[in-house]
Amino acid sequence: MSDIKKFMFVNRKAPYGTIYALESLEVVLIAAAFEQDVSLAFIDDGVYQLKKGHQTSGIEVKGFEKTYGALEDYDITKLYVDSESLAARGLTADDLCVPVEVMSRAELGKLMETQDVLLSF
Amino acid sequence: MLHIVNKSPLDRNTLQSCLDTAAEGALLLIEDGVYAATSNSAYAGKLTEAMGRLKVYALKPDLEARGMADRVLAGVTVVGYDGFVDLVAEYPTCQSWL
Numbered sequence: 001m002s003d004i005k006k007f008m009f010v011n012r013k014a015p016y017g018t019i020y021a022l023e024s025l026e027v028v029l030i031a032a033a034f035e036q037d038v039s040l041a042f043i044d045d046g047v048y049q050l051k052k053g054h055q056t057s058g059i060e061v062k063g064f065e066k067t068y069g070a071l072e073d074y075d076i077t078k079l080y081v082d083s084e085s086l087a088a089r090g091l092t093a094d095d096l097c098v099p100v101e102v103m104s105r106a107e108l109g110k111l112m113e114t115q116d117v118l119l120s121f
Numbered sequence: 122m123l124h125i126v127n128k129s130p131l132d133r134n135t136l137q138s139c140l141d142t143a144a145e146g147a148l149l150l151i152e153d154g155v156y157a158a159t160s161n162s163a164y165a166g167k168l169t170e171a172m173g174r175l176k177v178y179a180l181k182p183d184l185e186a187r188g189m190a191d192r193v194l195a196g197v198t199v200v201g202y203d204g205f206v207d208l209v210a211e212y213p214t215c216q217s218w219l
Contacts, residue, residue, distance in 0.1 A: 090162045090165070
């Protein structure tokens with residue numbers, strides 16, 4: 001694999017209510033398997049994906065909180081979270097299930113400019 | 122009337138439209154709608170305001186799935202699927218805002 005591109009996955013949807021969050025994770029893992037330079041951005045309701053403490057037995061859906069924790073095993077460590085989206089939802093970085101870099105939406109925008117491919121979920 | 126909302130208030134205007142319309146009765150928040158029933162969110166004030174004319178409920182399994190059961194907004198009654206059924210039976214009509 002000689003051609004490594006910078007892939008950013010932009011997550012804007014809450015988990016479980018729609019299939020987007022889970023599908024994003026699937027593609028993230030595929031990109032990692034192809035040894036691409038992967039990063040994840042969480043903005044708007046996407047920040048809810050990382051809220052710790054998912055207990056999905058009551059809705060009989062497979063929970064995927066643990067997958068975020070396993071991303072490190074795939075050398076995916078670049079997780080960026082929009083500070084304004086967190087604040088609007090009453091969340092802080094301490095509420096999240098994995099270590100992330102919290103930044104402003106403007107900073108995230110600049111980071112997006114450095115990518116080769118952006119995939120939006 | 123029982124109003125049922127399943128969309129996040131910060132992603133879609135479904136709940137706002139419901140609150141703008143609903144006169145009285147009850148509001149049940151399910152699926153992504155339960156995010157409206159959490160404390161310190163930008164929507165909390167609007168939901169609290171609506172409690173003056175609507176009794177507000179949120180579905181527990183959906184709060185738990187999203188890790189939000191530990192931060193339910195004051196004034197919201199948390200119910201299970203059995204409570205969901207009771208509400209549907211209690212009100213003569215119900216409206217699902219999709």
